[in-house]
Amino acid sequence: MNCPTDNFSDAKTRFWDRFIQFLSDQGIKDTVRRWYVIRIEDYMAANIGKKLTQHNPDDINTYLQKLGRDGRLKDWQYRQSVDAIRKLFEFIDAKMRHQIDWDFWLDSSQSLPEDHRTIARAAPYSQPAKRVLKDDSGYLNELRRKYPDARKALISEIRRRSYSISTEQAYESWLFRFIAFHNGIEPKEMAGSHVVKFLEFLVLEHNVSASTQSLALNAIVFFYTHVIKKPLGELDEYTRAKRPRRLPVVLSKSEVSALLGAMQGTQWLMTALQYGTGMRLMECVRLRVQDMDFSHGQIFVRAGKGNKDRVVPLPEKLISHLKNHLDRAKILHQEDLKNGFGEVFLPDALSRKYPNAARDWRWQFVFPSGKLSTDPRSGVVRRHHLHESSLQKAIKQASNRSNITKRVSSHTLRHSFATHLLEDGYDIRTVQELLGHADVSTTMIYTHVLNRGGRGVKSPIDNL
Numbered sequence: 001m002n003c004p005t006d007n008f009s010d011a012k013t014r015f016w017d018r019f020i021q022f023l024s025d026q027g028i029k030d031t032v033r034r035w036y037v038i039r040i041e042d043y044m045a046a047n048i049g050k051k052l053t054q055h056n057p058d059d060i061n062t063y064l065q066k067l068g069r070d071g072r073l074k075d076w077q078y079r080q081s082v083d084a085i086r087k088l089f090e091f092i093d094a095k096m097r098h099q100i101d102w103d104f105w106l107d108s109s110q111s112l113p114e115d116h117r118t119i120a121r122a123a124p125y126s127q128p129a130k131r132v133l134k135d136d137s138g139y140l141n142e143l144r145r146k147y148p149d150a151r152k153a154l155i156s157e158i159r160r161r162s163y164s165i166s167t168e169q170a171y172e173s174w175l176f177r178f179i180a181f182h183n184g185i186e187p188k189e190m191a192g193s194h195v196v197k198f199l200e201f202l203v204l205e206h207n208v209s210a211s212t213q214s215l216a217l218n219a220i221v222f223f224y225t226h227v228i229k230k231p232l233g234e235l236d237e238y239t240r241a242k243r244p245r246r247l248p249v250v251l252s253k254s255e256v257s258a259l260l261g262a263m264q265g266t267q268w269l270m271t272a273l274q275y276g277t278g279m280r281l282m283e284c285v286r287l288r289v290q291d292m293d294f295s296h297g298q299i300f301v302r303a304g305k306g307n308k309d310r311v312v313p314l315p316e317k318l319i320s321h322l323k324n325h326l327d328r329a330k331i332l333h334q335e336d337l338k339n340g341f342g343e344v345f346l347p348d349a350l351s352r353k354y355p356n357a358a359r360d361w362r363w364q365f366v367f368p369s370g371k372l373s374t375d376p377r378s379g380v381v382r383r384h385h386l387h388e389s390s391l392q393k394a395i396k397q398a399s400n401r402s403n404i405t406k407r408v409s410s411h412t413l414r415h416s417f418a419t420h421l422l423e424d425g426y427d428i429r430t431v432q433e434l435l436g437h438a439d440v441s442t443t444m445i446y447t448h449v450l451n452r453g454g455r456g457v458k459s460p461i462d463n464l
Contacts, residue, residue: 064081069336086102110390112384118385154172177216195217262402267394273318286302290363294319336372344382368386392409421460
């Protein structure tokens with residue numbers, strides 16, 4: 001006769017057998033299925049004594065928050081844990097699983113790399129910048145070691161002028177690709193003819209775009225003009241990449257509604273905010289709590305393209321969603337503080353000027369990652385914003401689910417914002433200011449309707 005313990009053990013074995021078969025049907029590899037079971041056992045141990053059917057969203061969110069504070073956990077391990085728990089509640093068909101923002105937790109598994117645009121400026125000069133193109137030979141790093149003074153002088157001049165970190169990384173990379181093309185010749189020994197040969201090579205051998213060729217030229221001219229004070233003068237005629245004139249991809253209002261209808265949770269909110277404000281992708285993910293001005297219905301965009309600040313409208317339709325989102329983010333931040341964390345990255349050495357600001361709620365990111373990250377340089381554990389690539393991927397997937405035939409990207413929402421404002425009668429100068437364009441000619445590409453003027457701005461998302 002079997003005792004109750006034997007019956008329990010048999011039932012447990014059958015449960016895991018059925019679950020492992022479920023994972024197999026889901027396409028999870030055999031070697032990974034074993035780890036999924038381990039991740040779930042860890043989750044169940046944290047909620048011991050509670051039946052799975054009695055679990056609620058708070059149990060799952062609390063566990064994932066706590067797991068995200070484990071600085072030893074690698075990104076892939078965190079993602080695996082999130083997916084394993086999601087699969088578990090899919091397996092038992094728990095209805096409450098639909099109340100959990102699984103995409104947010106999965107997106108949180110991607111930490112910001114040390115050369116990411118948000119945090120890279122804190123890197124010392126000796127650390128190689130992210131390269132624009134793939135370097136298989138390692139020759140560029142060899143040249144960086146050969147000419148450290150040139151590299152340091154270039155970066156110093158760029159930072160003195162407060163250029164963006166993207167510009168710094170691109171200029172540094174193109175300078176050393178130029179030197180590599182000429183077999184490592186001392187830069188001071190080269191002249192305009194060397195530049196022309198390199199630019200010709202980019203177009204004729206690599207078929208680069210006009211913008212890529214211009215970027216390479218700007219980087220080299222900047223180095224010779226402002227760093228080593230040896231202007232190149234007039235360059236000989238060279239083959240120029242053709243610059244095609246393309247109209248931006250713009251979604252109709254019904255297509256925007258369909259796109260947003262195919263999204264949910266934090267990804268939906270970020271996408272709606274991009275369309276409702278016209279912000280660039282990085283401007284959206286880098287928003288800080290203090291940038292949200294609910295009393296005046298506006299958002300401050302800090303250090304946008306060209307290191308310029310501007311103000312954009314805060315869509316009325318999103319206010320309640322944003323407030324609820326910030327309430328949850330504040331609870332997350334308060335729990336971080338209780339556990340000895342709560343620090344966020346501050347730009348421009350503000351952490352030295354205001355030592356306590358990094359833990360201040362006002363400086364926290366509006367869209368924080370669910371997982372803490374350890375800075376590989378300083379060892380400081382911080383909560384960064386969500387990685388922008390997760391939002392880009394979510395928008396692409398949503399456009400496919402919506403059967404939108406246009407090529408949709410995050411920037412498409414910005415194009416749509418501008419075009420729909422013009423369709424609603426706002427004048428070109430207002431749209432130029434909201435987009436942060438330096439020249440109105442850049443904004444003119446959106447002039448699909450007559451300029452009819454306008455004073456106050458109401459976000460187009462409020463008319464959907």
